[in-house]
Amino acid sequence: MDFEFSEEQLMIQQAARDYAQRELIQDVLERDEKAVFPEKHIKNLAELGFMGMMVDPEYGGSGMDTVSYVLAMEEISKIDAATSVIMSINNSLVCFGLDKFGNDEQKKKYLTPLASGEIIGAFLLSEPEAGSDATHQHTTAEDKGDYYLLNGTKNWISNANSASTYIVMAQTHPEKKHRGINAFIIEKNTPGISLGPHEDKMGMRSSDTHSVMFSDVKVPKENRIGADGFGFKFAMMVLEAGRIGIASQALGIASGALERATAYAKERKAFGTELANHQAIAFKLADMAVKIENARNLCLKAAWLKDNNKPITVASAMAKQYAADMAMEVTTEAVQIHGGYGYVKEYHVERLMREAKLTQIYEGTSEIQKIVISRDVLKD
Amino acid sequence: MSILVYTENWDGKFKKLSFELVSYAAAIAKEMDSSVTALSVGEVADDELNKLANYGASKVLKLEDNRFGSLDNKALSKAIAAAANKEGAKVVVFAHDNLGKALAPRVSVKLDAGLVSGATALPSSFDPFVIKKKVFTGKAFANVQINADIKVVTLSQNSFELAETAGTATIEAFDAAADDADFNTVVNETNKITGKVLLNDAEIVVSGGRGMKSGDNWGGLEELADLLGAGMACSRPVSDEGWRSHTEHVGQTGKIIAPNLYFAFGISGAIQHLGGVSSSKVIVAINKDPEAPIFEAADYGIVGDVFKVLPQLIDAVKAM
Amino acid sequence: MKILVLISNVPDTTTKVRFTGDNTSFDDAGVQWIINPWDELALTRAMELKEAGGVDKITVANVGEKTTEPTLRKALAVGADDAIRVDVPARDAYFVARQLAEVAKDYDLILAGIEASDYNGNAVGGMLAEMLDFNSVSAVSGISIDGDKFTVNREIDGGSQLLSITGPLVAIVQKGIAKEPRIPAMRGIMMARKKPLNVVAAVDAHEKTSYVNYELPAPKAACKMVDEENAKELITLLHEEAKVL
Structure with missing residues (x-):
């Protein structure tokens, strides 16, 4: 076992920290309030290599490992989880899916601009009537011989407006149930695609979330990923890896909250001494630190398994469930430590608390993660 | 010898x-x-x-x-x-x-x-x-x-x-x-700072930070500095934003100054800033946040709105 | 044209400074080391000059033990082409300049930060220029290449000047030389290990100064608070009590 990070991993962590603390912090409150997409930041992060971190440089990526990705996600999320979710979707859903399951032509055409961050992608799975239960896709992809014809609606799609490339799951053979689902690469400007209104979210407000409607959208045959009927398996395997990204995001939200709460407790005085000298507060900080360290270890373990091509189903579910629920607890405590100041926007922790909530919901709710984990615990 | x-x-x-x-x-x-x-x-x-x-x-x-x-x-x-x-x-x-x-x-x-x-x-x-x-x-x-x-x-x-x-x-x-x-140095142009007290010479320095909210709000500080014969300074975010010239930036990576009296208006007092001013004989801090670290370094402080405090100070100096 | 950027390895600027051994040495336990902020800006400017054309190579150099290599590799990740480490613990500014003089001879432009954020020596750049018999300009807040000359902005006491000066030149740079230090891109980070980092043996030299001991500033008395509504009182206090007005 080795708990040491490499010099490169530390440099990436520092680069992410520098960017977040120097640049993202500048306008994060304003972007949150006005729900403005961080276009400039995504462009800068792309230039630094953060948008396709784990993709081979041959396809425009940075060729880093998943451990580096966890470190970077934590640092970016400490300051701005709305930006890190854009990064996470592009890296661990879109790029990972194409890199692992796309054919060479698909990679050249779509992965290269995505991994270099020239364009960004979105992952379209959820539907109005199918969120956590992805086996029932109402969006249909009718096989018309030399193309597919897509119809249906996708919900809660992050990056929906800013993305140029979509990865869309749709049902081709309803009689085969989830084995009839396919995954497609679809360019957003294809005729027949329209967007619902910008969702006015509780948190992660500067990531753009919309529903996406498909009305007789023609998709070339060569844009199907994998063999006919591979879509559900594709989605599950991609989400499995994607959980590491969201787990690291939750970790970052929590450790950002702890950093702020610690600084505040050392500065703010009550009853003649700094808050940190009151055991009630000091112990809260201790509890937060232990939970964060647990989450960090779960994230890094899952990342290590992925880097070593070992099964990650259970490890990534554990990381995601624990980190998300932990982030909710820790950010709530951070607000509590700040007292009234914690409840106003200027002090950031209320925003972190709003952001934490989403990590328990998207890319598989905490309950779904527990299904995955419990099945493994109970297996014969 | x-x-x-x-x-x-x-x-x-x-x-x-x-x-x-x-x-x-x-x-x-x-x-x-x-x-x-x-x-x-x-x-x-x-x-x-x-x-x-x-x-x-x-x-x-x-x-x-x-x-x-x-x-x-x-x-x-x-x-x-x-x-x-x-x-x-x-x-x-x-x-x-x-x-x-x-x-x-x-x-x-x-x-x-x-x-x-x-x-x-x-x-x-x-x-x-x-x-x-x-x-x-x-x-x-x-x-x-x-x-x-x-x-x-x-x-x-x-x-x-x-x-x-x-x-x-x-x-x-x-x-x-x-x-x-x-002699290999040829001076093509010299820009002397005139009519202003040079920061490095100043016995009194009036300095503003992010709490000044915008580059357009410096009038009060300039007036106070004029009345006191003080030099003008600012914190790093202010020069980074371009509200003031970087020649006025005091702090660890800017100028290090040691005046007799340093006024910090709307400056939170990050450790890097304090590094540049901590040798001042007397530090005065005006900040709306009572927890701002600048108060740890200051000798005199006012917790309050810079824009409310400044006119009072100007009046008081005029009355001196 | 070849540019050499001098790199000092210093404690992170937020480090809480402590001393050990009865205040005779800096306590580096748990300290995070970074590129001296002014050197980082110098490197950024060197990169900009290279991107503008006419610069063949940027080398970074440091005097220190192997533990300082991550700092040099960070400079390589940012974009320097190669690095030199003179393999000896840094002693005083004179000693460091002597070591650098051995490796700096062949450069057309040497960029040095105006000081290091640890010992605040303001010395290595000027000493090196003298040892090499190079021209030097200090308090440089802008530099560009103009044929075989350099156009330099320097701050003087009471203003600023625009100069033209011939090389080889040591430019001792300060704030303004570049807007912000560059964050290394991942491609740069991956390439850093493949770039040459040449370890050079030290030459015999003696330091001229030694640090006897250190002191921390006396703790400050509590801040005297004045009410916001009665701000005039502050001026009275400054006049009558502190006697600074």
């Missing part, structure tokens, strides 16, 4: 800083049973040069050679080293300002001397020669021993009191015998 002090002039005039240096050199000379020679480069009238005698210089070398006007570091260092050799200087004192910082290292190499830059006090001992200076950007002090026969020191501003004495000095023309080939 003597103590040589390099006294810079501004359009033929000396500043308080020049007299601080001479006073400091005189105090060293007293301990070392030596005398002070001041070196002045450029055209300075004899009655101005004589003012140096009032602080303890017994000899003034005047080097009037226009070629040195370009402040060519190489040529000027050579001339200063020649003067030091001629005078058998054991200690050479410079100001810890832009020019002193540029020349002292070169001169120290020429003289095979040891250098302490940014000294904040007289040597605490002369044998061995130990002198205090700031390290870690004001977060600590170090006592540094010079293990060379000749010592070169740059003195931090405002760290030594003027000490007037009745004295006269002999003024002697000094020819550095500089070669044209030594």
